[in-house]
Structures are given as C-alpha cells and as structure tokens.
Amino acid sequence: MRQPLTRELADLVERGRDRQLRLAVTGLSRAGKTAFLTSLVNQLRHAGLEARLDLLPAAREGRLLGARRVSQPDLAVPRFPYDQAMAALAAEPPHWPAPTRGISELRLSIRYRPTRSGLWRGDTGQLALDLFDYPGEWLLDLPLLGTDYLRWSTQVLAGAGAQRRALMAEWERAAARLDPAAEANEAELAAIAEQYAMALRAAREAGFADLQPGRFLLPGDLAGAPVLQFFPLPGLADGDRERLEALPPESVYATLAARFRHYQQHIVKPFYRDHFRRFDRQIVLVDVLGALNAGPERFEDLARALATLMQSFDYGKRSLLSRLFAPRIDRLAIAATKADHVTPEQHPRLTALLEALLAEPLKDLRYANVPVKALSLASIRATDVHEVVHQGERTPALRGTTLDGESLLLFPGEVPSRLPDADFWARQGFAFTAFRPPPSPHGALPHIRLDAALDWLLGDKLR
Template structure:
C-alpha cells in the first residue's frame, strides 16, 4: 500500500506537472527589416546567445531572467511547421566562426527556428518550472515590401509607381526600356511583348537598387522570385501610361496585367503573410540607418518611406483592412538601429535619436493602438573594438577591426545626425561609415554583441516572470 508520504509526493509532482503545463507558453517574434538590415545576423546571434545563456562565459547581463539565475537553459527544438525549412543556424554559425570569419549569406527563402526556454518563474510559482517556446521566421527582406501591396489594387499601385518617375529624374531614365512599351490598353494581350516588358521592369528594379541604392522596390518577388520564377503571375508591369476607364474587355492588355497583379497578390503575397506573419506577439524592426546615411538623401528618404509603408501594413488595431490576416495581438514593438558597432559608443545616443525621428509616425500609430514601443541601437555581432588612435596631435578613440576583404582597419567614423539630416549635414558630411568582417571568436564561445541582451529583455523579459 502506498504510504501517505508517497501519495503526497505523487500529488505534488502531478500538481507540479500541471503547473508546468499551465506555464508553457509560446511567443512568436516577427523580425522585420528591409533587405540587408541585419535580420539573419540578428536571428543567428540571438540563438547563439540564448544557447550559451547559462554558460559561465554568458554575455547577457542586461537580461534579468539570466542575471537573477532564473534561466534553466535554452535549446533548439523542431518547429511546429514541419513543411517549412529549418533556419540554417549551423551553416550561419560555421561562417561566423570560419577562418576567415564571414557573415551569413543573404536569405533566399523562408525558414523557421523554434527555441525552448526553460526558466523558474518569480513569486508564487518560484518552485515550478516554466517553458517558453520562441518561434522566429527568417525570409528575404525583398519579400517584405510586398506587404503594402495587399492594400492596393492594380490602378492604385500603378499610380504610386508612376508618381516616382518624375521628369528629369534618374529613375525615369532607368525606366525607359519598359516605359517605352506603350501598349494600348484595349488591344488584345500579347504574351511575348508583356514578358519582354516584365524582364525590362525587373532589370529596372535591380538598377534602382544597385545604382541608386533604393529600398522601395515592388513587387519583391521580381528581385527574388524563389520557386515561382517564370510563372505568368510574375510577368506584369505597373500601368504608367494613360489610365483607361472601366471599359477594357476581358483579354485586353490592361485586364490581363491587372489580373496577373491580383494573382500575384493572392497566391504569393497573401499566402506568404498568412502562413508566416499571422499571429505575432512581438515585433522587432531592424533599421540600417548608417547604410542609408552613406547612400545620400534620396536613399534615406526612400528607406524612410519604405519602412513607413511596411509598418502601416501591420494591423495593430482593430478595424484595419488587414485585421483578418494579422491577428491584432502584437503588444510590443522594438525599433532597432542595427550595426551600432560601425560607430563609436559616443554616437550611440545620436543613432537612437535618429531612429526615433525616422520611425516617429509608425511609433505613434502603434502607441495609439496601445502597443508599447521602444528604440535601441544594437550590434547583433560586434565586429569592432574601440581603440585609441592619433589625429591632429591628439589621442582620440576610433574603431579597430577588419574590412570585409580581411585587411586590418582603424577608422574614426564621423558624427551621426541626431535627427533627420538637413541640407547642411548632407553637404558637410564626412567619410562614409565603413563595414566590417565579423570578429575572430574562439569556437564554442558566445559572440560579442552590443545591447542584444537589452533587446532580449524588452522582447521576452515579462514573459519569463
């Protein structure tokens, strides 16, 4: 017969198990950012820091759960969506710890990673064990720019594109190979001519990115088609010629292009966002302010515009057109100026202030809907070290690291403007902000970073209480 003590122990462990289950929670984190803003580096660094969080050489002092010893451990577990490729964490880490170290490759498809975080909750449940499942999706930044298309019909999107082709602009010159097509809206659709125009339009998007450094490039799949390359729904162009009335017949050039645009949205954009962007709890928005400052005023404005368009598409509040697609349950958004290791620490406050100005409108919208927001400057992987150097007979702090080609580099990066730069700043700006190769780190150690732990605290802190 079981003793009273045994019975009590069994009851105790059952209660513990129930409590554990009650404390099992899930958090979906949306990592948002334009192409090359640092999403993959951030996800890789985050997994790396979390997996090493309980090691003696952990680098997360600003993460309270870790600091107070409540963290029990973190490990990668298979994601719930078995049909989606797993995030190539090991491949990314192999590159960062390679000889020479290199950055993870630019992303070409969707992947997911799930982390199981075990912790001891505070207060009443302090003896129980909690588990938080953290789900993160990685995807090419180009595809994010398709999100705003969901709100626009073909005519509205075409009008937006047409408005960017201002007379005398470089964009207009670059656009000439496809704008010269000049089809008649009501004439029967000609497959070959349309395919040619779509190819020229794709080349135009590449040129806008490569030559002009622009971000607002739509549709995103034209730049990175994935498995749908060559499909008719990727063969259309915006209608930048005289807009026809509603009389175009079925099978006319205008109607077929319009239909393809709608097919693109239906099959590629809506499906992508429904599968990967629905039901997020928290969001981090990565912004590479320094790259935009390097590229000049037009690129800077264009990036600001692109970010705003994307943020508008996230439905934080009810009553939004897209509310059915995106459960409006994001309750925290963290805006982050990435690659803060490209400037000296005395510039970090300016970097945050610049970011605050950049995302001001998006922040206001989110706040109005009751969403908490914050701004931080971080480096997912710190590639530089602050080091003294001599300039003008004085010893001044600069940055030491390695350029992307591997050569040793010592720089004194210029000032970051604390607000959206004015004409004068653009006229008088100094040297561009350099890029750096990842640092050499002993295999098995966590990567150096700047304030990744502060980001973690903001995004996960309250979920581990």
C-alpha cells in the same frame, strides 16, 4: 469521446499558458536579419556560460539555464540555417553568412528558473520560442491590397527620384510602347515583366528600398510563374478607368490587371493570413547607417519604404490590416543595426535618428496602443573601441578588419540625431567601411545590446 486537439488549438492552449512565443524578425534585404537571428540563437545557447546578457534579468540573475534547438511545428517552412551561419563565422578568415531568401523558422526550447519557483526546489520553466526570419520586402506589398491595378500603375513612378527613374528607363520605354487595348502577347508581357523585375533588382542593388511588388525581388519558388508576370502600365490616368475596364479580357490591360488581382489574392493575402497574423511579437531591423552612407535620395527612399512597411503593424481602427485579418501583436521592437560601425557615444544619436525616420508610423502605433521600443544594436560586433590622442585631445575610435583583411583604426564620423539636412549631405561627414566578422568565436558571439532587445522581446516570459 474526446477529440484530439488540432495543432491550432494546441498552439493556442500552449500560448495561453505562456509556454510558447512566436517571434518574427524582419527588415529589408541586408538589414541584418540573418546576423540577428544567428546571434540570438547563439547567445541563448550560451546563456549561463560565456554569453554576456547583463541587460536580460533572467540571465543576469543566473536563472536562464540554456536553450536547445528542437523540431519546429511548421513543417512547410524551411529551417533557419543556423549551423551554416555559424560555420561561416568560424571559418578562417571568418566571413558573413550568405544571404538567405524567403521565410525560415527555428524553434528553441528555453529553460529557466522562475523568480517565484514554486514550492519545491529545482522547479524550472520552459518556453518554446519560435523564431521566424522573413523579408521585409514582403510587407511592402500590404498597400497593394488597398489599391487596384489602375491606381497602382499611376502611383508607381510618381514618387521616384531622378536616379531611381534612370534605373527604370529601359523598362519604362518598353512598357510605354504597349497599347493597353491590343491583344496580349504572352511572350512580350513575360519579357517586359522580366525587365521590370530586373529594374527593381538594379534599384535595390543601387541601395533603393521602396520597391514593389516585393516578391519580384525575392520570388523564392515563384520565379518564372505567370503570377509574377505583370508590371504597371505607364501613362495611364484615373480618368481612363471606364474605357479601360470595358476592354476585352484578352487585352493587354485586362491581362495585367487580372494578374495583379491574382497576386493580391494568392500571394499577398496568404502571407498575412498564414504567417503574419500568428506572430506574437516582431522586431524590425533597419540599416540606418548604410542608408546614411548611400546619400540623400536613398535615405529618403528608405524613409518611404519604412513608412509603408510599418503600416503592417498599425492596427488602428480603420487600418487595412485590421479590416482584413484582425492581427494581434503585443509588442514591437525597431532596431538600428550594425551599431559597431560607429563609436559608442554616437549610439544614442543613432537611436534618435531611427526614431526620427519612423516618426509618423511611431505616432500611429502609439495611437493604436502597440507597445514599441526603439534601440540601436550590433548583433555581431566586428570592431573594438579605442581612444586616440590627437593634439592633446582624446577622441574615441574604432579598430576593425576590412573585408580584404586590412586592419583599420578610424573615426567613422558623427551620426545626425535628426533627419539629415542639405548641410549634412554637403559635408558628407560619414564614412562607412564594411568589416569582417570577429575572429572565430568559440564561446558566445560579441554583440552590442542584443540583450536589451531580448529583454524587450521575451524577458517578461522568463520571470
């Protein structure tokens, strides 16, 4: 008797026929994931009509027939709130979609005419595109799998600068008062863990990105669970290992170390096993301009966080991930978002800066033979390009509406095409203003190079 296919097997067969593509969108909080996915869905739904997707050959050649939302295969993953996002953008005045936390998913069924459309006319192809939105913060946890509680404790504060350290000071004082050998007091550990989580959140609010553990920032349904009630112990050294590991299980040290292990095994690993490993392609969004605006300590912190985050894509021979899960991604895109914040002639510099920021991880990816493309884009373009004539010289400028509703004409400044040096920071030649989204879109949302990203991520599946 023939057995019905399991879902995994059915998925595999689908994928083998090029009928299914699992595309994940990630990036740290506020990098622009929600805007990107909203615009992506919006463009594909308007393909062939109002959408401007000239850089996507299937659209340019009129072969992209449209896309429809269909029910998603993973019922346990929340649905990406596309309608809510579009409602926010269509409001009067328009506003940006509310931030989302955790992972979400949406399935589109895309219809297209293949380039060699078979023997009979009207032959159409279909691609099931599964889109995932998940927080880049979760990827910052990968290195936790390659370390242990003691090493983590000694490393956590090592890389922090003065401003970041100041934000952690209160927690640090409380944690330093704990005696690792004393019997653990549940309530006390919970309180200090909460202080640690608060310090991480404060650091994120202040523009820092390199923060661990990632779930402390976006706990989702784990908020308040003991698995999140741990923190590093300051003042430990690797030389203390023998003494610490001999402590009884009820001690402060052993309790925190056990929770750390639980977090590794039951939070970090399942994410890689259940989700990450199954994505075919991913795009990593980076708010380079925001970091540039926030100053040197934040900018360097972003560089560190990105280096950590990108380890998740490095499947080189001896990488932690490949040893654990043997994942597979056949393509990766990295994009500097919100490019509409600078004038168009700055866009190549923005891409160059993104590549400079990711230079080391990009080298490793190339070595591991993962095809990567770097680009700059605006998922939802909020500004228009103008020219101003000043003392007989024409210079480009942007017009946009601030969040308070004020119309502004400005030149935001030059983007450095290499990692900014002390001189750049001293001049502070960059002014970042947050803009309102464009007025209520009836057709497709205005964008910059979203079609280039689409071409890289799924163009080859629409041939």
